[in-house]
Every structure is written in structure tokens, then in C-alpha cells.
Amino acid sequence: MKTICVCTSVHRAWDVRIFEKEILTLLKRHRVIYVAPETDSQPPRIPAGLTYIPLKKTHNRLLRFFRVLFVFRQLFSLRDQVVSYHVHDPELSIALAALKILTGKYCIYDVHENHSAAIRDRFWIPLFLRRLFSAAFSIIEKICTPFFDAVVCVSDEIAQLYPNTDKIVLPNYPSKMHYHSIPRFDQKKPYILLAGGLTRVRGVLPAVQAFVMAKLPEEFQLILLGWFESEDLKRTILKILADSDKKNRYQYIPFVPYRESLRYVKESAIGIIPYLDYLNHRFGIPTKIFEFMAAGTPIIYNNLPNYRRLLEPYQLGLSVDCSDIIAISKAMEKLAHNPLRRQKIGEQARQLFLTKFNWEQQENVLLNLYEFPSRCCVFSKVVSCDD
Incomplete structure (x- = not known):
């Protein structure tokens, strides 16, 4: 040894x-x-x-x-x-x-x-x-x-x-140990989850603006889970939400331990990974993509070449230009108003995680x-x- x-x-x-x-x-x-x-x-x-x-x-x-x-x-x-x-x-x-x-x-x-x-x-x-x-x-x-x-x-x-x-x-595939069980589709909560580093380069600003613009079912909420890169950005984002007609339809949850954060990933109906087109983002795949896959959660993601190579063959979500607020809001509307589509994507994503995209492999x-x-x-x- x-x-x-x-x-x-x-x-x-x-x-x-x-x-x-x-x-x-x-x-x-x-x-x-x-x-x-x-x-x-x-x-x-x-x-x-x-x-x-x-x-x-x-x-x-x-x-x-x-x-x-x-x-x-x-x-x-x-x-x-x-x-x-x-x-x-x-x-x-x-x-x-x-x-x-x-x-x-x-x-x-x-x-x-x-x-x-x-x-x-x-x-x-x-x-x-x-x-x-x-x-x-x-x-x-x-x-x-x-x-x-x-x-x-x-x-x-x-x-x-x-x-x-x-x-x-x-x-950075998730471990089956962390995702051995997930809620059934009908137990998912009407959350649109944006989790991790809440930074400008990771697209938090256009994602929040898109949520404010989107015409969503009344029960849908935005969950911001993670840390802001600066107090200025935090004030800007929270003010946009507080001044909107969705001021009662969002939650901001500061950083929580990893295992506690998994609950939100598993329960959310939609995940969003709006990383903007910066050079560093073209050289890797965000861990959250695989975590949403493990949770059987459809995602909205930027149409960067490396993301599309991974996700488009399996149709695991909607690819949009995440610098385009209107495009993001339309993607939110498509998934929020179509539970059957969310269920189909989620089931396929979960199966891919269990058979291929897991740490144990x-x-x-x-x-x-x-x-x-x-x-x-x-x-x-x-x-x-x-x-």
C-alpha cells in the first residue's frame, strides 16, 4: 500500500x-x-x-x-x-x-x-x-x-x-453515492435553479433578466444558490428581482455545504447553466451539467461548441445564446409550459448518468x-x- x-x-x-x-x-x-x-x-x-x-x-x-x-x-x-x-x-x-x-x-x-x-x-x-x-x-x-x-x-x-x-x-462526473435516489418527476418542485458561482462571466445577469421577462406559470420560482463575486453584483441582481413583478417568486440562498445543495439540484424542475462565451468556458464542461443530468433535470445552456458536442446528441435540454435575454426567456417558457417534454428529457438524462456519465466509471x-x-x-x- x-x-x-x-x-x-x-x-x-x-x-x-x-x-x-x-x-x-x-x-x-x-x-x-x-x-x-x-x-x-x-x-x-x-x-x-x-x-x-x-x-x-x-x-x-x-x-x-x-x-x-x-x-x-x-x-x-x-x-x-x-x-x-x-x-x-x-x-x-x-x-x-x-x-x-x-x-x-x-x-x-x-x-x-x-x-x-x-x-x-x-x-x-x-x-x-x-x-x-x-x-x-x-x-x-x-x-x-x-x-x-x-x-x-x-x-x-x-x-x-x-x-x-x-x-x-x-x-467531473457526479458519484452514484450522491445521486442513488432522486424525486419522481411528479415530486419535482417548480424551481428554475441557477447554482454555483454567481458571477458576470457565468451569466447570472442575463439569466435573471430573462426570468423577469419570461411568461411562466405562476408557481415557477427562480432559485439563486451560491456566492456572488461582489457585493455590487449582488445588489444589482437582487434589485432587479425586487423591482419586478416577480419580486415574490425568487429565493436567494447563500453558499451551503455540497450535500445540502444536492437537494435543490434534485428537486428543481429546470436547471440553467448560462456561462457566457469566454475563452476559459470553451475548455471544459461545467460540473452542474452532469449534476443536473444525474438528477434527471432538463437544462438550458449556452450554445458553446464543447457544450453542444456533449448534449445535443442526447437532446438533454435547450441550447441558446446566453447573452440574448429574449432567447433565454423563450427557453424558460418552453420547458416550464411543457411538463411532458421535461419528463422525457429528465428520464433520458438520468439513464445516461447511471450507465455512462458517473464517477464510478x-x-x-x-x-x-x-x-x-x-x-x-x-x-x-x-x-x-x-x-
């Missing part, structure tokens, strides 16, 4: 992908030392074989990059206890390359998004600095990547950014990365229109 060090310096300690999926999977065959930000919350369950080492939190976004030395020292101190390092943050790429050089351990870099593109979409950074940081990160990553034994990518589009590197694609891909390192260049496809 091997001991693997998994590290994140930014994500919440009990992050769904890192802890609930990857770490719990690795613990089936290995021990794990988990280095992650300190937290007051407890994990849903304390698994055997896990050692948790908390890191002091840093709330200043820019200071994240200056923590690398501290995190490196923490990881380096574990060198005699572990056979592998598996890190999840872009700023730790330098630390991971240094660990490879100094320890010779098996080093895995886990990529959740196109980091260079994501930096360009960070509006809290001044524009000229965004371009500078994005270019600098691309250079640093290209220098560091050859030192990694493998790269774990969340989508095929991201995997293509690492052409000369051993890699696997490990999509991916577990061996991750485990084999550690059992057969020389074979880690084998891809696990996120989507194929020929399937």
Missing part, C-alpha cells in the same frame, strides 16, 4: 472533486496525506488511511502566489513518507517541479481549467496585469510541465493544451495512474458524438 500526498492551497478542504471523488477513490488502495487549507467544518466522513495537515488560510488573492515557498517546505518535509505528490493548484506547479528535481518522487499535476484563459477573465485584476499574468503563467507552466510524470485534465479540450505530456482525462482511470505509471498516457474521453 502506497502513501500519496495530495495538496491544494486554495480549494476548500472538502472540495467535491479533490476530496469526495479523487481522495476517497485513492483510499480504496492507498494511504493519503492531505495538505489543504484549514477549516472549521468536518468532512462528511473520516475515512481510514487519511491524514489531514491543515494550511493557514490566505484571503488575499494576490498573496496566493507568495505562499508557494511555505507550501513547498511543507510538502518537502513529507518526502520520506510518500511515494507521490498530487497537486491541484496552478501556482503550485513551480513547487511540484522543484519536488520532482529534489526528491525524484512521482509527481502529478491536476488541471481543473485553462488557467491562462481563466486569468484573462478575472475582472478584479486590472486589464494590463491580466495579460501580463496570463502570459507569465503560460511561460512558467511550459517550463514546469516537462518535470511532471503525468497531468490529470478535466476535459479533452484541456488535455490538448499539454501535447507532449503523459496525461489522463478525468471528467472513472475510478479505475485514476487508480491505474498509480498502478501502471507507464500507461498514464491513455485517454478517457469526456464525450464522443459517435458513442
